[in-house]
Amino acid sequence: MKPSSWFAKALLALSLLLIPAIAQDVGKGKDFGGKDLQNRDLRREDLVGANLAGANLTAADMTDVVMTKANLREANLSRARMGGADLSGADLRLANLESAGLQGANFSQANLEGLDLKGASLQNCNFRGANLRGVSGIRDFTRADFRDADLRGAYLLGAVDYGGITAEFTGAKYDARTRWPKGFDVEGSGAKLVESVAEPVKQPAPTTPAKPADEKPAKKKKKGEAPATPAAAKTPEANRPAGAPSDADVKKLLEKFWARDRVKNTFNYQAIKFAPARKGEYRTDGVPANSDTMVFPVMVTCEHVVEYNDGTTKSEPKAQSFVFFKTEFGEWTFRFKGNN
DSSP states (O other): OOHHHHHHHHHHHHHHHHHHHHHTTOSTTOBOTTOBOTTOBOTTOBOTTOBOTTOBOTTOBOTTOBOTTOBOTTOBOTTOBOTTOBOTTOBOTTOBOTTOBOTTOBOTTOBOTTOBOTTOBOTTOBOTTOBOTTOBOOOBOTTOBOTTOBOTTOBOTTOBOTTSSOOBOTTOEEETTOBOOTTOOHHHHTOEEEEOOOOOOOOOOOOOOOOOTTOOOOOOOOTTOOOOOOGGGSOOGGGSOTTOOOHHHHHHHHHHHHOOTTSEEEEEEEEEEEOOOEEOOHHHHOOOTTOOOEEEEEEEEEEEEEEOTTSOEEEEEEEEEEEEEEOTTSOEEEEEEEEO
């Protein structure tokens, strides 16, 4: 046997051995929570039931991937190519889909509640029976299927059906908070109104109880003095762990996280509570691997008021938990942990 022929066969055998080793980290039901998979080629992979919570899938090629019932909470899918992907029954809450290619994807029975789709095109997408409560940012829904989907509180103003009347809404649920495109024939679409927002009940003005004769009058506020901050909205310094972020740091990051585009956002805080600091974990807290990064658990209770351009408002109560920590550049960041 010639040396060149022997060498070529050896290389071929080695490549056949390496292919399974390279691909072994993908497959049905695998755990990729928090992993960096950006720019990965996942075309036609079987990721049924996989855990991709918090994974970085930026610019990944997910064409025709099968991800039914996958956990994609908080995953970064920005610029991912997802044409023809099957995400039926998947959990995509708090995921980042900015500039993702979604055309022709199957999101039937999936949970996309509260997502800002940031101008995404949903042409030929299947959202049948999906949870789309409070979604916003939809640009194009030509030939999309929204039958039996939950569109309560969805913001569709500005979305366009370039085919005229090609999107299907039969049986889709909506309420008085849903914002439809201008000129959209809601009644003719087959969507059904399932609830209405009741007028706010006016509470009687509270009566001031009589003061005991021996009680000292309240100290009058001096002219120009700032009003006192409610105790519930400010963390007592005695309860703040050493090195923890300030209330201002927490609010700045969370308001950027919660805010919606093209509307007025107002945040009314009821409580910001800190738990004792602890060493962060790479998988669950998102800190750098093999580091001694300390995380600060924080629970925030807040009312998020969204005011639309037509003057209507929507109140979204939030009670959520996070961990805050500093990056290697000394800047505060956080990881969402869950709703309380």
